[in-house]
Amino acid sequence: MNCVALPILIPLVLMIMQIFFRRKIFSQWLGISGSLLLLLSTFYLFGQVTKHGILTLNVGGWPAPYGITLVIDYLSILMLVISAVIIFCISIYAVSFLKTTGEKQRFYIAFYALILGLNGAFITGDVFNLYVWFEVMLISSFVLITLGSSREQLSGGIKYLSLNLIGSLLFLAGIGLLFGKTGTLNMAQLAEILREDDSAILLNTSAMLFFVAFGIKAAIFPLFFWLPASYHTPNITITSLFAGLLTKVGVYTMIRFFTLFFVQDQPFWHNLLLTLAGLTMFIGGSAAIAQYEIRKILSYHIISQIGYMVMGLGIFTPLGLAGGIFFTLHNMIAKTNTFLVSGMVFKLKGNYHLKNIGGLVKESPLLAVLFIIPAFALAGVPPLSGFFAKFILIKAGFEDGHYFVTAVAVFTGLLTLYSMIKIWNEAFLKKSPEDPSHEKDKIKLSLLEVLPSILLGLISLGMGIFASSVFGYTMEAANQLINPSIYIETVLYNQ
Template identity: 70%
Template sequence: MIAFVALPILIPFVLIITLLIIRSDKLARWVGPLGAGLLILLSVYLLVLVREHGVIALQMGGWEAPFGITLVVDYLSALMLVVSAIIIFSIAVYALRFLPETIKLNRFFIFFFGLTMGLNGAFVTGDVFNLFVWFEVMLMSSFVLITLGRTKNQLEGGIKYMALNLVGSMFFLAGVGLLYGKTGTLNMAHLAEILKNDDQAILMNTSAVLFFVAFGIKAAVFPLYFWLPASYHTPNITISSLFAGLLTKVGVYTFIRFFTLFFVHDPQFWHQLLLVIAGLTMVAGGMAAAAHYETRRILSYHIISQIGYMIMGLGIFTPLAIAGAVFFTIHNMVAKTNTFLVSGMINKARGTYELKDVGGLFNQSPLMAVLFVIPAFALAGAPPISGFFAKFILIKAGIENGNYGITAVAVLTGMLTLYSMIKIWNEAFLKKQPENEYAKTPFKKLQFAEYFPSVLLGAVSILMGIFAFYVFDFTMEAGAQLTNPELYIETVLKRVNP
């Protein structure tokens, strides 16, 4: 049973080897969705195991912690695995219809599963250096994906993406060195145990600052977000959708993991800094999104804005606030991916991403209109979809803890998000098609297979709203584990395994 913890990494690895040996696009067409579907089943099973047994730890090679490589699954990592697997499956299906013929499916899915392997590795690793390794696996795979197609814009965006993320990796590695030099370990549970009882733990602020910058770049928080809107609109919409839902959330995950587990010294400084950064991230992303009229750019800036809510929950640092941050993260992963999928549908139907060049889509495709409304309302926080409950939990936590400033910023940013969503709705769906070159091209009707990934994610957003109590129950368990990490530490170091 414990061995299942390694499968989120091993399954993508086996799929990559299969695709490297048998270089067939026909095989890739089946391997992609089926492999992603298998990851959904596995991640749900791991969540059930965590529900029944608490934290699960696997010591690789039989080496006991902190000497060996440890893989750990708790509520936070299990929830991230489940939602990521759903998104990976939807993108795998979407790619079959929306990738251009110039991009070979076999090549795409090799790096697609390379990114998946790095992503899952980051979620389950219990070691800081191995986290760095998995970050680099993601970075290499994502750089290849962002440049597939080799257009000038892609190469320019890819260079910006790669350069700034390499800077983040440099800060990460420097932080790892300082952390190891001070403590003599990189096992997360062992670090938590050492620093909890270390009177000089405040000296770790130097290392914490380096990690803060590294994760800030990965998560695209203010003022480290400029690489994201400069690169996410350049690749094929399939790849943009994959990045939108997953990459920055790994940065958020590591923020939550590090600053709840072992960087818990000097809380007054760090929590205030996190709240300030959260507020600036919300406002900067929301205002930039309101100024653009190209759908991918609007949605890219929304990624930044929504990251602020997740960091807000970490900055408030109560069990309810952490639960709200986790709820908001998994809701946003689904809704944000879905808006990018619909953006790709608009482009396929009309041939452009520019809102000023399209219109009349409500009459031409009511289903597409509905599929846009669901994630748009979710992101804006309209009831009864998932985003309403995610924002409600965070705002409630902020008021209860006396953080009125950041709570007000969160409410105002929600209005900016609503404005941007209404702008896309009015321009693309309600107004008449402008008399331009795109009006001369007949509207291309899409088949249900092209709508299916968005239907799936839309259903997930609705179900997360309808069954918000049960989702909240899981996220509260995650919040309780994160704010009281004794079970995590004991399970890893004392082998208190089911």
């Protein structure tokens, strides 16, 4: 049996079950076990991809350019596996960090709707279908970001919603123009038609619409303002979920579109991508320095690190793309983990502001270790995953002669390190500003609370230690992207 649709079907079933069975205990355990099932199914699909190459499924039995095709290649399956890991960790984390029962129930329903859209966007091979999955994801993320309905959340929600709505309208307009030009929406057929087409001017219009739409989703330089304005408002569980997954879908689609069919006028696009990548890295990193709220520092770092991923795409050599994909995978894990840790800091100290907290290294040495791993992974300290990701990107940049962007990338690494050390000094090393005389009864973190963070930390470490095999997979993905003839062959002719 063809299992390509499993990553969509599992969240759909789980969402339906969450709607029907709303008892407290049940919805929690259903949430966790369902995510585990999703994780196992992505592992299975990973094995299938390494064995058989690209997997396809023609939904409804309609042959490829006419119906919707689901395609899983190396890039898709890597994103699927890493996001399933994050989903599993978040579903455990939500049990102890969401406050009320009603909140949890609504969270799990919208959570699975979000995953439905996310996985759909990763495996679809049809441009319009991608738009539909984006909207599924968008609507459920609106529900999640305004879950508590506090004043702050509603304000943040309106900002998030308005820019993302404009983004999806531009996306749809781009689809319209693309369809008008080519008469097809299947990505493989688009690639086949557009790779032999040299009328770049007409295509650049729709390519630019797509670029701006994905740029808004991915929060690259001039379009990122919605992210720091809204990401710190919802519950920390939801922030970590968004931080790990949402912006990366924008990066994924950008990589997909600009390697598969928008390959005309390459010098213009690659210069644009590299310039914006450099600006995104630098501005995100330097804006983070001015912040003193943990979640805001981390939010600005999301933006800064999106720059690295786009840089990998802009270099456009197999090594550069592999570096970009490696960085994306590493960043999803490490970024989620830092947010999870900041949630635990809040639980212990009741505050996110660096000036009001301190002394955590004595109070909870375990938490200090848990913070150090993702923070140093983000900053790029060996032997953690971030070091290798940045190393590959910088090597690719030098090899291809993009010295300026590469220099910016190195410098931004220092900015990241600075911010992480700032959090470390202020929150962990510094003496607690609280008056020690009125000793509160100390809150201990339970195993269930720290477990997701431990898991993600181990994966960050593992991605560093086994970097060569992870790099092998990303290199495989990059080669598939640079030479899409296999993709086109498999989707269109090899039923």
